[in-house]
Amino acid sequence: TMFSYLLCLELSLLPSLCVMPMDRGLCKANEKRFFYNLTIGRCRLFSYTGCGGNENNFTSRKACAKMCKKGFISKKGQKGVMKMRRKRKKQLVKLMDGEIVIERI
Numbered sequence: 001t002m003f004s005y006l007l008c009l010e011l012s013l014l015p016s017l018c019v020m021p022m023d024r025g026l027c028k029a030n031e032k033r034f035f036y037n038l039t040i041g042r043c044r045l046f047s048y049t050g051c052g053g054n055e056n057n058f059t060s061r062k063a064c065a066k067m068c069k070k071g072f073i074s075k076k077g078q079k080g081v082m083k084m085r086r087k088r089k090k091q092l093v094k095l096m097d098g099e100i101v102i103e104r105i
Contacts, residue, residue: 014038017055018068026052034058036068043068 022035022044029050034043036056043064048057058064 020056025049
C-alpha cells in the first residue's frame with residue numbers, strides 16, 4: 001500500500017539506532033537517559049542500568065533529537081549523506097506485514 005511505502009521511505013532516512021527499542025540494560029544503576037521512540041516520533045526519558053542495552057541511548061534529549069529527529073529534516077533541494085561521529089554497523093530496516101524488521105549486514 002502507499003502507507004507502507006511511505007513508512008518504509010521514512011524509516012530508511014533514519015539511522016538504524018533510532019528504530020531500536022528502548023533497552024534499560026543489564027546492571028543495577030539508575031542513570032537518566034533518552035531514547036528515540038519511533039511510534040510517537042519523540043525522544044523520551046528512561047532509566048538506564050549502566051551496562052548493556054543498545055545504541056538508542058543518549059545522555060541528553062538534545063543529542064537524541066539531533067540524531068534521530070532534527071538531523072533528518074532536510075531543506076528543500078538539499079542532498080547528501082549525514083556524517084555520523086561514530087562508526088556503526090550498517091543495518092537494513094524493512095517493513096514486513098506492518099512490523100519493523102532490523103537486519104544486520
